[in-house]
Structures are given as structure tokens and as C-alpha cells.
Amino acid sequence: MNLGFNMFFTIVTVQISIIFVMKAAGQSTTEACNSCCTSGIPGIPGQHGNPGVSGPQGMNGVKGEQGMNGVKGDQGFNGVKGDQGMKGEQGFIGEHGLKGEQGPQGLIGLPGANGVKGEKGEQASQQKSAFAVVFSSNPGRHAVSPMKYDTIITNVGNDYNLDTGKFVCAIPGVYVFQVTSLKSSGSSVLTHIMKNGNFQVSAYTAGTGDISASAMVILDLVSGDQVWTQPLSTSYNYYYDNINRYCSFSGFLLYAA
Structure with a gap:
């Protein structure tokens, strides 16, 4: 442009x-003509000449200084706060949905009457064997042989033979045997518990005065085994007894095999 x-x-x-x-x-x-002649008729206007060559572009003008910033306008006033509207009325509470029906709980029943007591049951069959024998009179110096006690206190199963002085096993199992002997004053006794002729344990006492001794053993027996008591020798057989029954021999089945 x-x-x-x-x-x-x-x-x-x-x-x-x-x-x-x-x-x-x-x-x-x-x-010049006025001085010598009259004016001639004006000539026909000549045609316009061709446009001249464009002149050189002028230099850019000096940039004007930046104008000053306009003054910031005053902030407008806040509008008046409107009044709070009235609170609306609370709406109606909706109805609860229908709950499934639950059957009524039954009443707790009264305790039932005690039943009739049952009959006593039969005790399981148990094999039994037990004995206890004593001297009721003074045996004195007993021979080195099975001691034959003269009085039976207990003989369950009749496995003790009073004539031989021996216990004969009829029920295989584990048995407990015990012997107690009293010596006369100033002497000694040593009593063996024997099994089938073999020594098992001994009860021994010696010294001044009447002193007793005892021994106990547990034996595993089979049917036909024999158990008895006897003195060690004639030097240890000074027994003493009376109606108080100081000398005894006993045994019982602990449990059957």
C-alpha cells in the first residue's frame, strides 16, 4: 500500500x-506577444505524460514512545447479600419395606421326668486267684523243705495246697507274692520264696530279741508253676509264732496273661 x-x-x-x-x-x-501582437487561440491540451519512475522508499520513521499505562479503575462495590430463604418443611418419612415373617419362638419345655434307673449291668468276667496263710502256733525249727502253714485266711480259686505248702498256678499271668517271718530271741532266720525249686528273693533277720523280716516279689507264671517258702538251712530256721500270727505267706493274681 x-x-x-x-x-x-x-x-x-x-x-x-x-x-x-x-x-x-x-x-x-x-x-512578449503582448508587446508586439494579440493573443493566439489556445492550443489543444497535450496528452498526459507517462507516469514517472517511482522514487526511492523513504526511511522508516522513529518509533514513538510507549504510552503510559492507564490508571486502574476502582473496584466495584459488593452487592447486598440477599436474605436467607425460609427452611422448607421436612418431608414425610417413607414407609419401611415389609420384613420377612419369623415364626414365634417356642416356649422352653419343662424338664422331663427322670427315667427309670436301669438294671445293674453284669460285671465282666474276671479271673481271680488269691491266698493268704499263716502259722497259728509256734513252728519252731522248721525243716529245710516247703513250709506248711497251718491256717488259711484266704484261698480264692483254691490254688494254695495246705497239705503240700505250695501255690500251684491255674491261671497264667503276673502274680505278687509276700513272706513275713519272725525269729526267736538270740537266733536268726532266712526264708526263701521259691519258684519251681529255684530261689527268687529272701527275708533275713538276726540278732538279739524277737525280730521279723519280710520280702515281696512279682512273678510271671504259666499254668502248673509252683511257688512256696522254705528256710535257707538248719542254721537259719529259728522261727517263732503264736496266736498273733507273725509268720505269713500270701499271693494274688495281678493280671491274667
């Missing part, structure tokens, strides 16, 4: 310059 304007301005300037030149020339001619 600046290029077109400059071109137009240049053309106009050239045309004006031409007009002034022609006018100045005409005046000179008129003045």
Missing part, C-alpha cells in the same frame, strides 16, 4: 511541476 501511494504522489508532483513550467513559459511568451 505504501508503494502505490508513493508512486501516486510522485506522479502528481511531476505533473504539477510540468504545469508550473508551462505556465511560466506561457507568461513569458504572452508578455
Whole structure:
């Protein structure tokens, strides 16, 4: 746009310059002619000349200074706060949904009457064997042989033989045997518990006064085994007894095999 304007301005300037030149020339001619002759008829206007060559572009003008910032306007006033509206009425509570029906709980029944007491059950069959024998009179110096006690206190199963002085096993199992012997004053006794002729344990006592001794043993027996008591020798057979029954021999089945 600046290029077109400059071109137009240049053309106009050239045309004006031409007009002034022609006018100045005409005046000179008129003045010369006025002095010698009358004015001639004006000539036909000549055609416009071609546009002149565009002049060089002018230099850019100096950049103007930045204008001052405008003053910040005052903040407007806050509007008046409106009144709080009235609280609306509370709505109705909706109805609860239907709950499944639950059957009524039954009443706790009264305790039932005690049942009739059952009959006593039969005790399981248990094999039994037990004996206890004593001297009720003084045996004195007993022979080195099975001691034949003269009084039976207990003989469950009749496994003790009073005539032989021996216990004969009829129920295989584990048995407990015990012997107690009292010696006369100033002497000694040593009593063996024998099994099938073999010594098992002994009860021994010696010294001044009447002193007793005892021994116990547990034996595993089979049917037909024999158990008895007897003195060690004639040097250890000074037994003493009376109605108080100091000398005894006993045994019982602990459990059957």
C-alpha cells in the first residue's frame, strides 16, 4: 500500500511541476506577444505524460514512545447479600419395606421326668486267684523243705495246697507274692520264696530279741508253676509264732496273661 501511494504522489508532483513550467513559459511568451501582437487561440491540451519512475522508499520513521499505562479503575462495590430463604418443611418419612415373617419362638419345655434307673449291668468276667496263710502256733525249727502253714485266711480259686505248702498256678499271668517271718530271741532266720525249686528273693533277720523280716516279689507264671517258702538251712530256721500270727505267706493274681 505504501508503494502505490508513493508512486501516486510522485506522479502528481511531476505533473504539477510540468504545469508550473508551462505556465511560466506561457507568461513569458504572452508578455512578449503582448508587446508586439494579440493573443493566439489556445492550443489543444497535450496528452498526459507517462507516469514517472517511482522514487526511492523513504526511511522508516522513529518509533514513538510507549504510552503510559492507564490508571486502574476502582473496584466495584459488593452487592447486598440477599436474605436467607425460609427452611422448607421436612418431608414425610417413607414407609419401611415389609420384613420377612419369623415364626414365634417356642416356649422352653419343662424338664422331663427322670427315667427309670436301669438294671445293674453284669460285671465282666474276671479271673481271680488269691491266698493268704499263716502259722497259728509256734513252728519252731522248721525243716529245710516247703513250709506248711497251718491256717488259711484266704484261698480264692483254691490254688494254695495246705497239705503240700505250695501255690500251684491255674491261671497264667503276673502274680505278687509276700513272706513275713519272725525269729526267736538270740537266733536268726532266712526264708526263701521259691519258684519251681529255684530261689527268687529272701527275708533275713538276726540278732538279739524277737525280730521279723519280710520280702515281696512279682512273678510271671504259666499254668502248673509252683511257688512256696522254705528256710535257707538248719542254721537259719529259728522261727517263732503264736496266736498273733507273725509268720505269713500270701499271693494274688495281678493280671491274667
